[in-house]
Amino acid sequence: MLTDLNHTNCSGCCSSGNRIFTVSFMIILLLAILLGNSLILAIFLGTKHIRTPQGYLKTSLAVADLALGILVVPFSVYGEIRMLSLNASTAEGDYEVLFVGSWHPCYLIGPVFAGCTLVSISTIFLLTIERSIAILKPLHKEVVITRRRTLLLILLSWTASFFLAMTPMIFSQGGIVLEYNHCSRMCNYAPAPASPAHVWQILLLFPAFDFSLLGGTLIINALSLTTIHQYTRRRKLLSGTDQEPLRVSFSDIKAAKTIGTLTMAFTVSFTPIAVFVVGNVLGYQWCTFSFFAFWILASNSCCNVIIYSVCDQRFREGARQLFISTRCFCCRTFER
Template sequence: MLSDLEFVLLGLTDSRHLEIILFLFLVIAYFLILLGNITVISITSVNHFLQTPMYYFLRNFALLEIIFTSTFIPSTLYSLLTERKMISLPGCFLQMLLFFYLGTCTFFHVATMSFDRYIAICRPLHYTTIMNNRFCLQLVLLCWTVSFLLMFPPTIMIVQLPFCGPNVMNHFYCDTSLLLQLSCTDTGFIEGLMLIILIIIIPGTLMITAVSYGCIIITILHIPSSTGRRKAFSTCSAHLMVVMIFYSTCIYRYIRPAQ
């Protein structure tokens, strides 16, 4: 039966010594990720002075990071600890769906946070009117909904693919590109559709972020005092750094030309 099919994930290394080192490193990293994001959620939830749209989006982003990293780190830790490198076909589909759905949602959430910073710095007098609680909730729900609508069609197509060849993946989680290579039918249409979706998601949200920060930079340069410029830039510098790291790694991983 199709549901009985299992894939072999070769993982990160064949060396047991390196597997133990990687296990310890990932345990510490995962603990710090959980601790940091739970701290952010807790502090921004209970502190009355942090009940602003910026921290509302930050709180949702922290929750998204917890769920996203939990889609593959626990299973990787289990594989490193037990040396069991098998994953069932339904489990592979679920991991693939959650990974790309939550990853897509992260892109839209980053763009939403950029828009929030644009309103705060470029239109400060209208900030509280525009970024009210209802609108912030609608933006968050829109991120989740659009992400689902984009990832649902290719996911359904991949789930219906037949797999009759080798069941070995040279990866530590169910990567979509590797999964498509294991199918015994033509996957050109799905690969093209995935590329179109990635182009919509990554450059599309990057354009929103770039336009927002372009307007922010112009506004900051027109602030007469250096103190005011530093204060305005400090409210978005951390987010800008995250944007640069996040997009550069994802563009290199998913949109760079094939070697």
């Protein structure tokens, strides 16, 4: 039986002022996700020299983040604005006014949130593999990493991620359902009435899968960055000699560092969710903590554009070209 701490934890955070602040935060985050990932897609799809296997993987990551901005976050914004207009509390029963009819929107939005999160993790893992081959086996990069294989892996990543997102409902035999949680302000998995306690253990699949991929990603990143460090030292030693330099390009090195930064950002944002899921399985329900955990993870969806802008010179050049093209188009339209 879960320890119900919702009312005690939320008693100080349910005022209209706090709810207005929450809605403002959600709207700002929504705009950042939509604008940031739309910019990423425009640059990667509109610039020919970025249409590479790495570019396709980054595009897949942007699509997963954009899906959160199109479906998941707007529904939470709608829920909070609706409750604010009704001047209702954050009690669980009050949120039933959001749903009319027999179909519950969370049965769409919940799997989208879980599936896109899993897609992000698996895509970062694939990006790390792609960069490690470019760093560790630079002569084999063009043979091993092809567009066809990359697109096939992207399709496999999306299929496997959304299948895993549906497993709690498929294999729990009705013991786990999706509902709008008044603590996290998102559609979350929840135990069905009279469901056995061990059903919750199915949700451990998520942190187990995620941390397995993240752990492997961190190890591979560490190996690649160690190789880059050794390469840098060797390049200094070979400077001024007639020996053949190593074949690792500067762009491959910068890309590996960018992927390493993406991995660290996602690991930091995902860890609170893993702690929350494990706590729920153990019988705890942290209301305030669940809000911060879920929305820290959602905030990561707008961080990629910042990381690319700081670490990726090609992305900055693509953004500059896009800005120039857009300005020229607007000028021609205005002159007409």
